[in-house]
Amino acid sequence: MTQNLNNIRIVLVGTTHPGNIGAAARAMKCMGLSSLYLVQPPFGFPGADATARAAGADDLLAAAVSCETLEPAIRDCSLVVGTTARERSIPWPVLTPEQCAKQSLQAAADGPVALLFGRERSGLTNEEIDCCNAVVNIPTDPAFSSLNLAAAVQVLSYEIYKIVSAQQPVADETPKIPLATNEELEYLYEHLQRTMTRVGFYDPVKPRRVIRRLRRLFGRAQLDQNELNILRGFLAAVDEKTPPE
Amino acid sequence: MTQNLNNIRIVLVGTTHPGNIGAAARAMKCMGLSSLYLVQPPFGFPGADATARAAGADDLLAAAVSCETLEPAIRDCSLVVGTTARERSIPWPVLTPEQCAKQSLQAAADGPVALLFGRERSGLTNEEIDCCNAVVNIPTDPAFSSLNLAAAVQVLSYEIYKIVSAQQPVADETPKIPLATNEELEYLYEHLQRTMTRVGFYDPVKPRRVIRRLRRLFGRAQLDQNELNILRGFLAAVDEKTPPE
Numbered sequence: 001m002t003q004n005l006n007n008i009r010i011v012l013v014g015t016t017h018p019g020n021i022g023a024a025a026r027a028m029k030c031m032g033l034s035s036l037y038l039v040q041p042p043f044g045f046p047g048a049d050a051t052a053r054a055a056g057a058d059d060l061l062a063a064a065v066s067c068e069t070l071e072p073a074i075r076d077c078s079l080v081v082g083t084t085a086r087e088r089s090i091p092w093p094v095l096t097p098e099q100c101a102k103q104s105l106q107a108a109a110d111g112p113v114a115l116l117f118g119r120e121r122s123g124l125t126n127e128e129i130d131c132c133n134a135v136v137n138i139p140t141d142p143a144f145s146s147l148n149l150a151a152a153v154q155v156l157s158y159e160i161y162k163i164v165s166a167q168q169p170v171a172d173e174t175p176k177i178p179l180a181t182n183e184e185l186e187y188l189y190e191h192l193q194r195t196m197t198r199v200g201f202y203d204p205v206k207p208r209r210v211i212r213r214l215r216r217l218f219g220r221a222q223l224d225q226n227e228l229n230i231l232r233g234f235l236a237a238v239d240e241k242t243p244p245e
Numbered sequence: 246m247t248q249n250l251n252n253i254r255i256v257l258v259g260t261t262h263p264g265n266i267g268a269a270a271r272a273m274k275c276m277g278l279s280s281l282y283l284v285q286p287p288f289g290f291p292g293a294d295a296t297a298r299a300a301g302a303d304d305l306l307a308a309a310v311s312c313e314t315l316e317p318a319i320r321d322c323s324l325v326v327g328t329t330a331r332e333r334s335i336p337w338p339v340l341t342p343e344q345c346a347k348q349s350l351q352a353a354a355d356g357p358v359a360l361l362f363g364r365e366r367s368g369l370t371n372e373e374i375d376c377c378n379a380v381v382n383i384p385t386d387p388a389f390s391s392l393n394l395a396a397a398v399q400v401l402s403y404e405i406y407k408i409v410s411a412q413q414p415v416a417d418e419t420p421k422i423p424l425a426t427n428e429e430l431e432y433l434y435e436h437l438q439r440t441m442t443r444v445g446f447y448d449p450v451k452p453r454r455v456i457r458r459l460r461r462l463f464g465r466a467q468l469d470q471n472e473l474n475i476l477r478g479f480l481a482a483v484d485e486k487t488p489p490e
Contacts, residue, residue: 027396032386056391097407138403139410141277146301151272154396155403158383162342165384201482210475221466230455237446241487 005164007108009035010153011073013128014119018045022053022061023150024117029057031154031161036064037073037114053150070128074114079107082116082124082132083152085145093134100136101159115156120149177224184228189215195235198242250409252353254280255398256318258373259364263290267298267306268395269362274302276402277409281309282318282359298395315373316431319359323424324352324467327361327369327377328397330390337380338465345381346404352467355423360401365394375457376427378464422469429473434460440480443487 010028015021015038025036038045041064051058067073074080081100095103104113116132118124129135138155140147147155180188193211196202202210223231255273260266260283270281283290286309296303312318319325326345340348349358361377363369374380383400385392392400425433438456441447447455468476 023393023396026391026393029389030385030392030396055393056389139406140275141406143277144274144301146271147275148268148271148300148395148399150393151268151275151396151399154393154399158400158403161384161386196479196482199479199482199486201479213472213475217466217468217472221462223462227458227462230458234441234444234446237441237444238483238487241444242483 004105004108005032005160006034007112008033008104008160009037009073009077009112009114010157011037011039011070011114011116012041012149012153013039013070013116013124015045015117015149016042016120017149018042018047018050019053020120020149021045021064022050022055022057023148024153025050025054025057025060025064027150027154028157029060031157032164033157033160034060034063035112036060038064038066039070039073040068041066070116070131074116074131077112077114078110079104079113079134080116080132081114082129082135083118083156084123084129084135084137085140085147095134095136097136097138097156097159100134100156101163103134104160105163117149117152177226180223180225180228184225185218185223188218188223188228188232191232191235195238198239198244249350249353250277250405251279252357253278253349253405254282254318254322254357254359255402256282256284256315256359256361257286257394257398258284258315258361258369260290260362260394261287261365262394263287263292263295264298265365265394266290266309267295267300267302268393269398270295270299270302270305270309272395272399273402274305276399276406278402278405279305279308280357281305283309283311284315284318285313286311315361315376319361319376320426320428321357322359322427323356324349324358324379325361325377325427326359327374327380328363328401329368329374329380329382330385330392337374337377337461340379340381342381342383342401342404345379345401346408348379349405350408352424356426362394362397375460376431378467422471425468425470425473429470430463430468433463433468433473433477436477436480440483443484443489 010024010033012021012024046061050061054061107113116124138147138152189211192214255269255278257266257269291306295306299306352358361369383392383397434456437459
Protein backbone atom coordinates (compact mmCIF):
# COMPACT_ATOMS: atom_id res chain seq x y z
CA MET A 1 0.00 0.00 0.00
CA THR A 2 2.97 2.30 0.69
CA GLN A 3 4.11 1.44 -2.82
CA ASN A 4 0.75 2.72 -4.04
CA LEU A 5 1.24 6.00 -2.17
CA ASN A 6 4.56 6.44 -3.97
CA ASN A 7 2.72 6.14 -7.24
CA ILE A 8 0.30 8.97 -6.51
CA ARG A 9 1.54 12.23 -7.92
CA ILE A 10 0.33 15.70 -7.05
CA VAL A 11 0.53 18.00 -10.08
CA LEU A 12 0.24 21.73 -9.40
CA VAL A 13 -0.59 23.57 -12.60
CA GLY A 14 0.24 27.26 -12.97
CA THR A 15 0.48 27.97 -9.24
CA THR A 16 0.99 31.70 -8.63
CA HIS A 17 2.22 31.81 -5.02
CA PRO A 18 5.40 29.89 -4.12
CA GLY A 19 4.12 29.67 -0.53
CA ASN A 20 1.21 27.53 -1.69
CA ILE A 21 3.64 25.04 -3.22
CA GLY A 22 5.42 24.75 0.13
CA ALA A 23 2.14 24.33 2.02
CA ALA A 24 1.00 21.72 -0.50
CA ALA A 25 4.24 19.78 0.00
CA ARG A 26 3.71 19.82 3.75
CA ALA A 27 0.12 18.62 3.34
CA MET A 28 1.31 15.80 1.07
CA LYS A 29 4.13 14.64 3.30
CA CYS A 30 1.84 14.41 6.34
CA MET A 31 -0.31 12.04 4.34
CA GLY A 32 2.53 9.86 3.09
CA LEU A 33 2.70 11.33 -0.43
CA SER A 34 6.01 12.42 -1.91
CA SER A 35 5.74 12.85 -5.66
CA LEU A 36 5.29 16.50 -6.64
CA TYR A 37 5.13 17.86 -10.18
CA LEU A 38 4.95 21.55 -11.04
CA VAL A 39 3.68 22.76 -14.39
CA GLN A 40 5.01 26.27 -15.06
CA PRO A 41 6.13 26.96 -11.49
CA PRO A 42 6.06 30.63 -10.51
CA PHE A 43 8.91 33.06 -10.38
CA GLY A 44 10.25 32.76 -6.86
CA PHE A 45 10.22 29.00 -6.79
CA PRO A 46 12.36 27.50 -5.41
CA GLY A 47 12.75 30.13 -2.72
CA ALA A 48 12.27 31.17 0.87
CA ASP A 49 8.46 31.42 0.75
CA ALA A 50 7.99 27.85 -0.40
CA THR A 51 10.60 26.48 2.00
CA ALA A 52 9.12 28.30 4.99
CA ARG A 53 5.61 27.01 4.35
CA ALA A 54 6.92 23.49 3.66
CA ALA A 55 8.05 23.37 7.32
CA GLY A 56 10.20 20.28 6.98
CA ALA A 57 8.76 18.94 3.74
CA ASP A 58 11.48 20.69 1.75
CA ASP A 59 12.76 17.31 0.55
CA LEU A 60 9.60 17.14 -1.57
CA LEU A 61 10.35 20.61 -2.97
CA ALA A 62 13.92 19.63 -3.79
CA ALA A 63 12.73 16.50 -5.58
CA ALA A 64 9.83 18.25 -7.36
CA VAL A 65 9.76 17.83 -11.14
CA SER A 66 9.15 21.03 -13.08
CA CYS A 67 7.59 20.98 -16.55
CA GLU A 68 6.75 23.65 -19.07
CA THR A 69 3.53 21.93 -20.15
CA LEU A 70 1.08 19.48 -18.59
CA GLU A 71 1.79 16.65 -21.01
CA PRO A 72 5.12 15.36 -19.61
CA ALA A 73 3.67 15.48 -16.08
CA ILE A 74 0.92 13.01 -16.91
CA ARG A 75 2.34 11.10 -19.87
CA ASP A 76 3.03 7.87 -17.98
CA CYS A 77 -0.14 7.95 -15.87
CA SER A 78 -2.94 5.44 -16.12
CA LEU A 79 -5.32 7.65 -14.18
CA VAL A 80 -5.49 11.45 -14.26
CA VAL A 81 -7.99 13.27 -12.06
CA GLY A 82 -8.56 17.01 -12.23
CA THR A 83 -9.85 19.05 -9.31
CA THR A 84 -12.56 21.54 -10.03
CA ALA A 85 -14.79 23.81 -8.03
CA ARG A 86 -17.00 24.67 -10.96
CA GLU A 87 -19.76 22.95 -12.80
CA ARG A 88 -18.58 22.28 -16.32
CA SER A 89 -20.77 22.71 -19.35
CA ILE A 90 -19.71 19.29 -20.63
CA PRO A 91 -20.72 16.79 -18.02
CA TRP A 92 -17.74 14.89 -16.71
CA PRO A 93 -17.63 11.98 -14.34
CA VAL A 94 -17.42 13.87 -11.05
CA LEU A 95 -15.91 11.94 -8.17
CA THR A 96 -16.25 12.71 -4.49
CA PRO A 97 -12.90 12.99 -2.64
CA GLU A 98 -13.54 9.52 -1.18
CA GLN A 99 -14.17 7.99 -4.60
CA CYS A 100 -11.10 9.77 -5.93
CA ALA A 101 -8.98 8.32 -3.13
CA LYS A 102 -10.24 4.80 -3.68
CA GLN A 103 -9.80 4.89 -7.45
CA SER A 104 -6.37 6.50 -7.14
CA LEU A 105 -5.09 3.81 -4.79
CA GLN A 106 -6.48 1.09 -7.02
CA ALA A 107 -4.95 2.56 -10.15
CA ALA A 108 -1.67 3.25 -8.36
CA ALA A 109 -1.15 -0.48 -8.00
CA ASP A 110 -0.67 -0.51 -11.76
CA GLY A 111 1.33 2.67 -12.30
CA PRO A 112 1.50 6.42 -11.68
CA VAL A 113 -1.65 8.36 -10.92
CA ALA A 114 -1.86 12.16 -11.26
CA LEU A 115 -4.10 14.48 -9.26
CA LEU A 116 -4.21 17.88 -10.95
CA PHE A 117 -4.70 21.15 -9.09
CA GLY A 118 -5.21 24.32 -11.10
CA ARG A 119 -4.42 28.00 -10.67
CA GLU A 120 -5.43 29.79 -7.46
CA ARG A 121 -7.85 32.12 -9.27
CA SER A 122 -9.04 30.23 -12.27
CA GLY A 123 -8.40 26.54 -11.69
CA LEU A 124 -7.76 24.21 -14.61
CA THR A 125 -8.56 25.18 -18.18
CA ASN A 126 -11.03 23.20 -20.24
CA GLU A 127 -8.10 21.89 -22.29
CA GLU A 128 -6.43 20.61 -19.14
CA ILE A 129 -9.65 19.00 -17.94
CA ASP A 130 -9.83 17.29 -21.33
CA CYS A 131 -6.67 15.40 -20.40
CA CYS A 132 -8.32 13.93 -17.31
CA ASN A 133 -10.07 10.62 -16.86
CA ALA A 134 -12.32 12.11 -14.24
CA VAL A 135 -12.92 15.21 -12.21
CA VAL A 136 -13.08 15.46 -8.43
CA ASN A 137 -15.05 18.06 -6.53
CA ILE A 138 -14.51 18.91 -2.87
CA PRO A 139 -17.86 19.87 -1.34
CA THR A 140 -17.88 23.48 -0.13
CA ASP A 141 -20.46 25.95 1.03
CA PRO A 142 -21.98 27.39 -2.17
CA ALA A 143 -21.83 30.81 -0.51
CA PHE A 144 -18.04 30.59 -0.13
CA SER A 145 -16.20 27.99 -2.16
CA SER A 146 -12.79 29.65 -2.18
CA LEU A 147 -10.76 26.71 -0.96
CA ASN A 148 -7.05 27.43 -0.62
CA LEU A 149 -4.86 25.40 -3.02
CA ALA A 150 -2.91 23.66 -0.25
CA ALA A 151 -6.17 23.02 1.62
CA ALA A 152 -7.52 21.22 -1.44
CA VAL A 153 -4.32 19.16 -1.65
CA GLN A 154 -4.72 18.46 2.07
CA VAL A 155 -8.27 17.17 1.74
CA LEU A 156 -7.60 14.85 -1.19
CA SER A 157 -4.34 13.57 0.33
CA TYR A 158 -6.10 13.01 3.64
CA GLU A 159 -8.81 10.90 2.01
CA ILE A 160 -6.10 8.77 0.41
CA TYR A 161 -4.09 8.35 3.60
CA LYS A 162 -7.24 7.59 5.56
CA ILE A 163 -7.74 4.45 3.46
CA VAL A 164 -4.09 3.44 3.75
CA SER A 165 -3.88 4.02 7.51
CA ALA A 166 -7.12 2.13 8.13
CA GLN A 167 -5.58 -0.91 6.47
CA GLN A 168 -2.38 -0.76 8.47
CA PRO A 169 -2.54 -2.27 11.90
CA VAL A 170 -2.43 0.86 14.01
CA ALA A 171 0.26 0.59 16.64
CA ASP A 172 -1.57 0.80 19.92
CA GLU A 173 0.89 2.50 22.22
CA THR A 174 -1.59 3.53 24.88
CA PRO A 175 -1.33 1.39 27.97
CA LYS A 176 -4.36 -0.84 28.03
CA ILE A 177 -5.98 -1.28 31.40
CA PRO A 178 -8.35 -4.25 31.41
CA LEU A 179 -12.04 -3.42 31.46
CA ALA A 180 -14.08 -4.20 34.53
CA THR A 181 -15.92 -7.49 34.30
CA ASN A 182 -19.66 -7.63 34.46
CA GLU A 183 -19.43 -9.30 37.86
CA GLU A 184 -17.30 -6.44 39.16
CA LEU A 185 -19.80 -3.95 37.81
CA GLU A 186 -22.58 -5.70 39.69
CA TYR A 187 -20.56 -5.41 42.91
CA LEU A 188 -20.14 -1.71 42.18
CA TYR A 189 -23.89 -1.20 41.71
CA GLU A 190 -24.64 -3.08 44.93
CA HIS A 191 -22.05 -1.01 46.74
CA LEU A 192 -23.46 2.22 45.29
CA GLN A 193 -26.96 1.31 46.43
CA ARG A 194 -25.70 0.37 49.91
CA THR A 195 -23.74 3.57 50.37
CA MET A 196 -26.50 5.74 48.94
CA THR A 197 -28.93 4.21 51.39
CA ARG A 198 -26.40 4.67 54.19
CA VAL A 199 -26.09 8.42 53.60
CA GLY A 200 -29.83 8.78 53.12
CA PHE A 201 -29.65 9.61 49.43
CA TYR A 202 -32.49 8.31 47.36
CA ASP A 203 -35.09 9.53 44.95
CA PRO A 204 -38.16 9.69 47.26
CA VAL A 205 -40.53 8.86 44.41
CA LYS A 206 -38.59 6.34 42.37
CA PRO A 207 -35.67 4.92 44.31
CA ARG A 208 -34.91 2.15 41.82
CA ARG A 209 -34.76 4.62 38.99
CA VAL A 210 -31.63 6.25 40.39
CA ILE A 211 -29.73 2.97 40.33
CA ARG A 212 -30.98 2.22 36.83
CA ARG A 213 -29.66 5.56 35.64
CA LEU A 214 -26.30 4.94 37.25
CA ARG A 215 -26.12 1.46 35.73
CA ARG A 216 -26.74 2.96 32.34
CA LEU A 217 -24.13 5.67 32.92
CA PHE A 218 -21.34 3.34 34.08
CA GLY A 219 -22.28 0.66 31.58
CA ARG A 220 -22.04 3.15 28.74
CA ALA A 221 -18.68 4.41 29.97
CA GLN A 222 -17.16 0.90 29.93
CA LEU A 223 -15.21 1.25 33.16
CA ASP A 224 -11.69 -0.08 33.34
CA GLN A 225 -10.19 -1.72 36.45
CA ASN A 226 -8.54 1.49 37.65
CA GLU A 227 -11.74 3.50 37.45
CA LEU A 228 -13.66 0.75 39.18
CA ASN A 229 -11.12 0.67 42.01
CA ILE A 230 -11.30 4.45 42.44
CA LEU A 231 -15.09 4.41 42.65
CA ARG A 232 -15.20 1.49 45.07
CA GLY A 233 -12.38 2.97 47.16
CA PHE A 234 -14.33 6.22 47.42
CA LEU A 235 -17.50 4.39 48.46
CA ALA A 236 -15.56 2.43 51.09
CA ALA A 237 -14.14 5.68 52.45
CA VAL A 238 -17.66 7.12 52.68
CA ASP A 239 -18.84 3.96 54.48
CA GLU A 240 -16.06 4.29 57.00
CA LYS A 241 -16.96 7.88 57.85
CA THR A 242 -20.71 7.38 58.13
CA PRO A 243 -22.52 5.44 60.84
CA PRO A 244 -24.78 2.63 59.67
CA GLU A 245 -28.50 3.38 59.65
CA MET B 246 -28.64 21.01 9.77
CA THR B 247 -27.34 24.49 8.96
CA GLN B 248 -28.42 25.41 12.46
CA ASN B 249 -26.16 22.64 13.71
CA LEU B 250 -23.23 24.07 11.73
CA ASN B 251 -23.79 27.39 13.47
CA ASN B 252 -23.42 25.63 16.82
CA ILE B 253 -20.01 24.19 16.00
CA ARG B 254 -17.25 26.41 17.31
CA ILE B 255 -13.59 26.31 16.34
CA VAL B 256 -11.41 27.26 19.32
CA LEU B 257 -7.79 28.12 18.52
CA VAL B 258 -5.71 27.97 21.68
CA GLY B 259 -2.45 29.91 21.91
CA THR B 260 -1.95 30.27 18.16
CA THR B 261 1.43 31.88 17.45
CA HIS B 262 1.09 32.99 13.83
CA PRO B 263 -1.74 35.41 12.92
CA GLY B 264 -1.62 34.04 9.36
CA ASN B 265 -2.74 30.65 10.61
CA ILE B 266 -5.83 32.23 12.16
CA GLY B 267 -6.72 33.74 8.80
CA ALA B 268 -6.14 30.46 6.99
CA ALA B 269 -8.24 28.62 9.58
CA ALA B 270 -11.09 31.11 9.08
CA ARG B 271 -10.96 30.52 5.34
CA ALA B 272 -10.98 26.75 5.85
CA MET B 273 -13.99 27.08 8.17
CA LYS B 274 -16.00 29.35 5.90
CA CYS B 275 -15.57 27.05 2.91
CA MET B 276 -17.12 24.31 5.03
CA GLY B 277 -20.04 26.40 6.29
CA LEU B 278 -18.64 27.07 9.78
CA SER B 279 -18.58 30.58 11.18
CA SER B 280 -18.01 30.55 14.94
CA LEU B 281 -14.37 31.25 15.81
CA TYR B 282 -12.94 31.60 19.33
CA LEU B 283 -9.37 32.58 20.08
CA VAL B 284 -7.75 31.83 23.42
CA GLN B 285 -4.80 34.17 23.96
CA PRO B 286 -4.59 35.37 20.35
CA PRO B 287 -1.09 36.40 19.26
CA PHE B 288 0.34 39.87 19.03
CA GLY B 289 -0.41 40.96 15.49
CA PHE B 290 -4.00 39.78 15.51
CA PRO B 291 -6.11 41.32 14.14
CA GLY B 292 -3.79 42.46 11.38
CA ALA B 293 -2.72 42.22 7.77
CA ASP B 294 -1.32 38.67 7.96
CA ALA B 295 -4.55 37.16 9.20
CA THR B 296 -6.70 39.16 6.79
CA ALA B 297 -4.56 38.24 3.78
CA ARG B 298 -4.70 34.52 4.52
CA ALA B 299 -8.44 34.69 5.27
CA ALA B 300 -8.97 35.65 1.62
CA GLY B 301 -12.56 36.75 1.99
CA ALA B 302 -13.34 35.06 5.29
CA ASP B 303 -12.47 38.24 7.17
CA ASP B 304 -16.05 38.45 8.46
CA LEU B 305 -15.19 35.43 10.63
CA LEU B 306 -12.10 37.22 11.92
CA ALA B 307 -14.12 40.35 12.73
CA ALA B 308 -16.67 38.29 14.64
CA ALA B 309 -14.08 36.12 16.42
CA VAL B 310 -14.37 36.01 20.21
CA SER B 311 -11.08 36.45 22.06
CA CYS B 312 -10.59 35.03 25.57
CA GLU B 313 -7.73 35.12 28.01
CA THR B 314 -8.35 31.56 29.21
CA LEU B 315 -9.96 28.44 27.78
CA GLU B 316 -12.79 28.31 30.29
CA PRO B 317 -15.09 31.03 28.87
CA ALA B 318 -14.64 29.60 25.37
CA ILE B 319 -16.11 26.23 26.35
CA ARG B 320 -18.27 27.06 29.39
CA ASP B 321 -21.62 26.67 27.60
CA CYS B 322 -20.61 23.67 25.47
CA SER B 323 -22.15 20.23 25.75
CA LEU B 324 -19.34 18.62 23.78
CA VAL B 325 -15.67 19.62 23.81
CA VAL B 326 -13.24 17.75 21.57
CA GLY B 327 -9.49 18.36 21.62
CA THR B 328 -7.22 17.69 18.67
CA THR B 329 -4.02 15.87 19.42
CA ALA B 330 -1.19 14.36 17.44
CA ARG B 331 0.36 12.63 20.42
CA GLU B 332 -0.30 9.51 22.37
CA ARG B 333 -1.22 10.42 25.93
CA SER B 334 -0.14 8.48 28.98
CA ILE B 335 -3.70 8.21 30.24
CA PRO B 336 -5.77 6.70 27.48
CA TRP B 337 -8.53 8.97 26.27
CA PRO B 338 -11.37 8.13 23.92
CA VAL B 339 -9.76 8.93 20.57
CA LEU B 340 -12.17 9.73 17.75
CA THR B 341 -11.43 9.58 14.06
CA PRO B 342 -12.23 12.80 12.18
CA GLU B 343 -15.36 11.10 10.83
CA GLN B 344 -16.55 10.10 14.29
CA CYS B 345 -15.76 13.59 15.53
CA ALA B 346 -17.87 15.10 12.75
CA LYS B 347 -20.81 12.83 13.43
CA GLN B 348 -20.77 13.36 17.18
CA SER B 349 -20.29 17.10 16.78
CA LEU B 350 -23.31 17.44 14.51
CA GLN B 351 -25.41 15.36 16.87
CA ALA B 352 -24.38 17.31 19.97
CA ALA B 353 -24.78 20.61 18.11
CA ALA B 354 -28.51 19.96 18.00
CA ASP B 355 -28.49 20.53 21.80
CA GLY B 356 -26.12 23.45 22.05
CA PRO B 357 -22.64 24.72 21.28
CA VAL B 358 -19.86 22.26 20.46
CA ALA B 359 -16.20 23.23 20.70
CA LEU B 360 -13.35 21.77 18.65
CA LEU B 361 -10.05 22.74 20.25
CA PHE B 362 -6.83 23.25 18.29
CA GLY B 363 -3.61 23.78 20.25
CA ARG B 364 -0.38 25.65 19.68
CA GLU B 365 1.56 25.17 16.44
CA ARG B 366 4.57 23.63 18.19
CA SER B 367 3.19 21.98 21.29
CA GLY B 368 -0.54 21.44 20.81
CA LEU B 369 -2.87 21.40 23.79
CA THR B 370 -1.60 21.00 27.35
CA ASN B 371 -2.68 18.07 29.50
CA GLU B 372 -4.77 20.50 31.54
CA GLU B 373 -6.57 21.65 28.39
CA ILE B 374 -7.14 18.04 27.31
CA ASP B 375 -8.60 17.40 30.77
CA CYS B 376 -11.43 19.81 29.86
CA CYS B 377 -12.39 17.72 26.82
CA ASN B 378 -15.01 15.01 26.48
CA ALA B 379 -12.96 13.30 23.81
CA VAL B 380 -9.89 13.67 21.69
CA VAL B 381 -9.69 13.51 17.91
CA ASN B 382 -6.64 12.41 15.97
CA ILE B 383 -6.09 13.08 12.27
CA PRO B 384 -4.20 10.14 10.79
CA THR B 385 -0.79 11.19 9.49
CA ASP B 386 2.34 9.44 8.32
CA PRO B 387 4.23 8.53 11.51
CA ALA B 388 7.40 9.68 9.76
CA PHE B 389 6.04 13.22 9.32
CA SER B 390 3.04 14.21 11.36
CA SER B 391 3.57 17.97 11.28
CA LEU B 392 0.14 18.98 10.10
CA ASN B 393 -0.33 22.73 9.67
CA LEU B 394 -2.87 24.25 12.07
CA ALA B 395 -5.20 25.49 9.33
CA ALA B 396 -4.84 22.16 7.54
CA ALA B 397 -6.08 20.40 10.66
CA VAL B 398 -9.01 22.82 10.88
CA GLN B 399 -9.64 22.12 7.18
CA VAL B 400 -9.76 18.35 7.61
CA LEU B 401 -12.12 18.36 10.60
CA SER B 402 -14.36 21.03 9.05
CA TYR B 403 -14.42 19.12 5.79
CA GLU B 404 -15.55 15.93 7.52
CA ILE B 405 -18.39 17.89 9.12
CA TYR B 406 -19.47 19.60 5.93
CA LYS B 407 -19.25 16.32 4.04
CA ILE B 408 -22.04 14.94 6.22
CA VAL B 409 -24.12 18.08 5.88
CA SER B 410 -23.67 18.40 2.12
CA ALA B 411 -24.46 14.76 1.49
CA GLN B 412 -27.66 15.44 3.44
CA GLN B 413 -27.08 12.15 5.08
CA PRO B 414 -29.68 11.89 7.78
CA VAL B 415 -27.55 11.77 10.90
CA ALA B 416 -28.88 9.06 13.17
CA ASP B 417 -30.36 10.83 16.13
CA GLU B 418 -28.67 9.11 19.02
CA THR B 419 -28.69 12.15 21.25
CA PRO B 420 -30.35 11.54 24.58
CA LYS B 421 -33.74 13.11 25.18
CA ILE B 422 -32.31 14.78 28.27
CA PRO B 423 -29.97 17.69 27.57
CA LEU B 424 -26.28 17.03 28.12
CA ALA B 425 -24.46 18.59 31.05
CA THR B 426 -22.52 21.69 30.10
CA ASN B 427 -18.78 21.93 30.57
CA GLU B 428 -19.31 24.40 33.40
CA GLU B 429 -21.57 21.95 35.22
CA LEU B 430 -18.99 19.21 34.76
CA GLU B 431 -16.36 21.44 36.32
CA TYR B 432 -18.63 21.94 39.34
CA LEU B 433 -19.03 18.17 39.57
CA TYR B 434 -15.25 17.62 39.53
CA GLU B 435 -14.75 20.27 42.22
CA HIS B 436 -17.47 18.67 44.29
CA LEU B 437 -15.97 15.21 43.85
CA GLN B 438 -12.55 16.44 44.94
CA ARG B 439 -14.07 18.22 47.94
CA THR B 440 -16.08 15.23 49.10
CA MET B 441 -13.23 12.81 48.49
CA THR B 442 -10.99 14.97 50.62
CA ARG B 443 -13.70 15.20 53.25
CA VAL B 444 -14.00 11.43 53.65
CA GLY B 445 -10.24 11.00 53.53
CA PHE B 446 -10.15 9.24 50.19
CA TYR B 447 -7.19 9.98 48.03
CA ASP B 448 -4.45 8.16 46.23
CA PRO B 449 -1.56 8.68 48.67
CA VAL B 450 0.99 8.58 45.86
CA LYS B 451 -0.71 10.49 43.06
CA PRO B 452 -3.69 12.43 44.37
CA ARG B 453 -4.21 14.44 41.17
CA ARG B 454 -4.22 11.33 39.06
CA VAL B 455 -7.44 10.13 40.70
CA ILE B 456 -9.27 13.28 39.67
CA ARG B 457 -7.84 13.09 36.16
CA ARG B 458 -9.10 9.55 35.84
CA LEU B 459 -12.56 10.55 37.02
CA ARG B 460 -12.57 13.52 34.63
CA ARG B 461 -11.78 11.16 31.83
CA LEU B 462 -14.46 8.72 32.91
CA PHE B 463 -17.27 11.27 33.22
CA GLY B 464 -16.09 13.25 30.21
CA ARG B 465 -16.16 10.11 28.09
CA ALA B 466 -19.62 9.17 29.33
CA GLN B 467 -21.08 12.55 28.24
CA LEU B 468 -23.30 12.97 31.29
CA ASP B 469 -26.82 14.23 30.85
CA GLN B 470 -28.52 16.59 33.31
CA ASN B 471 -30.27 13.80 35.21
CA GLU B 472 -27.09 11.83 35.77
CA LEU B 473 -25.27 14.95 36.85
CA ASN B 474 -28.00 15.73 39.36
CA ILE B 475 -27.88 12.22 40.78
CA LEU B 476 -24.12 12.34 41.24
CA ARG B 477 -24.18 15.79 42.83
CA GLY B 478 -27.14 14.85 45.01
CA PHE B 479 -25.26 11.81 46.26
CA LEU B 480 -22.15 13.88 47.01
CA ALA B 481 -24.28 16.46 48.87
CA ALA B 482 -25.82 13.64 50.94
CA VAL B 483 -22.35 12.35 51.80
CA ASP B 484 -21.26 15.87 52.78
CA GLU B 485 -24.23 16.19 55.09
CA LYS B 486 -23.44 12.94 56.90
CA THR B 487 -19.73 13.51 57.33
CA PRO B 488 -18.12 16.08 59.57
CA PRO B 489 -15.73 18.49 57.87
CA GLU B 490 -12.04 17.68 58.34
